[in-house]
Amino acid sequence: GAGVSQSPSNKVTEKGKDVELRCDPISGHTALYWYRQSLGQGLEFLIYFQGNSAPDKSGLPSDRFSAERTGGSVSTLTIQRTQQEDSAVYLCASSLARAGGHNEQFFGPGTRLTVL
Amino acid sequence: AQSVTQLDSQVPVFEEAPVELRCNYSSSVSVYLFWYVQYPNQGLQLLLKYLSGSTLVKGINGFEAEFNKSQTSFHLRKPSVHISDTAEYFCAVSETGAGSYQLTFGKGTKLSVIP
Numbered sequence: 370g371a372g373v374s375q376s377p378s379n380k381v382t383e384k385g386k387d388v389e390l391r392c393d394p395i396s397g398h399t400a401l402y403w404y405r406q407s408l409g410q411g412l413e414f415l416i417y418f419q420g421n422s423a424p425d426k427s428g429l430p431s432d433r434f435s436a437e438r439t440g441g442s443v444s445t446l447t448i449q450r451t452q453q454e455d456s457a458v459y460l461c462a463s464s465l466a467r468a469g470g471h472n473e474q475f476f477g478p479g480t481r482l483t484v485l
Numbered sequence: 486a487q488s489v490t491q492l493d494s495q496v497p498v499f500e501e502a503p504v505e506l507r508c509n510y511s512s513s514v515s516v517y518l519f520w521y522v523q524y525p526n527q528g529l530q531l532l533l534k535y536l537s538g539s540t541l542v543k544g545i546n547g548f549e550a551e552f553n554k555s556q557t558s559f560h561l562r563k564p565s566v567h568i569s570d571t572a573e574y575f576c577a578v579s580e581t582g583a584g585s586y587q588l589t590f591g592k593g594t595k596l597s598v599i600p
Binding site for chain 1: 521526527528529530531534575586587588589590591592593
């Protein structure tokens with residue numbers, strides 16, 4: 370079956386521009402996560418969506434970052450006025466939402482963002 | 486809050502030799518433990534997980550890991566590596582309990598298998 374897909378796979382932008390990154394989760398997965406993978410920093414949690422509940426935005430690094438999830442499926446991560454330190458690979462993951470925290474997260478291939 | 490430390494950023498090993506990738510965690514509550522693998526230009530794939538029960542867990546591709554609560558460790562091992570195991574490996578934890586979902590990752594260990 371289809372896994373998590375992300376687009377674009379690579380994005381090069383100029384400092385100060387806005388960018389939108391897209392994630393299509395696995396069909397039927399109600400939980401969706403965004404992570405940022407920076408060189409030498411590992412993966413940082415950014416935001417979590419679960420069904421119709423308010424998202425957990427506690428990992429967003431600044432108010433330039435925002436995300437939405439339409440219809441409980443596709444999600445878009447938007448970065449406004451990009452800075453060079455935003456350069457990273459942005460990973461999306463989805464999971465079923467069983468209680469207990471042991472829900473396997475399935476990851477997409479990521480979007481590599483380069484801010485010049 | 487929890488944290489994960491992967492003690493080695495890079496591990497070179499010869500093909501067919503054994504390997505151990507180290508992971509230590511810190512948490513004030515009970516945790517679930519995971520190892521993920523990331524092949525070049527791909528997303529993360531779950532190798533194995535510890536939820537409860539036997540402290541020795543077996544995963545895909547011949548990997549296994551042992552949960553040691555007293556040492557707060559979850560080291561990953563494979564008795565004989567292949568070239569195809571060259572990848573980056575991430576240890577991760579999440580809190581147990583209803584509503585827990587956030588994974589906290591270590592910074593990763595790059596495994597290079599030398600022919």
